[in-house]
Amino acid sequence: MWGKEWHWTGSPSEAIKLQKEIAKSVELKPLEKDFRYIAGFDCSFIKRDNEELIIAGGIIWDVKEKQAVASASVVEPVKFPYVPGLLAFREMPALTKLTRELPRPDIIMADGHGIAHPRRAGIATHLGIWFQIPSIGVAKTKLIGHYQEPAQTKGSYTILFINDRPVGIVLRSRDKVKPIFISPGHLIDIDSALLVVMKCLGKYRLPEPTRLAHHLVSHKRKELKQVQRGK
DNA sequence: GCGACAG
């Protein structure tokens, strides 16, 4: 069910074990059902005294009407350190809490990778498995894999490989901008993930769900900075 | 031992 919070505690080595298990449950298949609502998630961080806070934000994008129909954000202390490959353990607690305030989407779009990950279990995969909703990872840079640089024109793309295995797409989302990295998280395949992302592209490098979520958290962050000054 | 390394 949507709104189910994630409460996991453990060490980095235990986290790696969990990811290996999660990867066994991943299902990659074409998106058969029609879709309309896509959730976009993103996080920001800020320091308060001795602790670090995470600001998680999410929006629901209506692909048909091309507009956000809901949004929410939460702020809480972060417990897990940032370790490449273990991003999900840092952001999942806040992101899942966020879902209590949002309607259930048809697809989840996360800021990060899906199976284009050392253990095929990026944050998009964690979210897809946890909620059993098709999920896609959209990252601004590569974590792992090899690819040929796509042409400079919008819409050009190449395949991202890990040991000769296709795991995602490197897409030029606008003319002459750095490409974005798309990979399925769960319950969707590479082709469908690419189609969904392209349907969400507007006049910016990032697809609307992720871009608006990022805009939301950066705005929330500025508000918190103001509060810090006033005390 | 030397690079690579989501956010």
Place this chain on the structure above:
DNA sequence: ATCTTGTCGC
């Protein structure tokens, strides 16, 4: 992610 001003290119 965050710290930060001006500046190069379309």
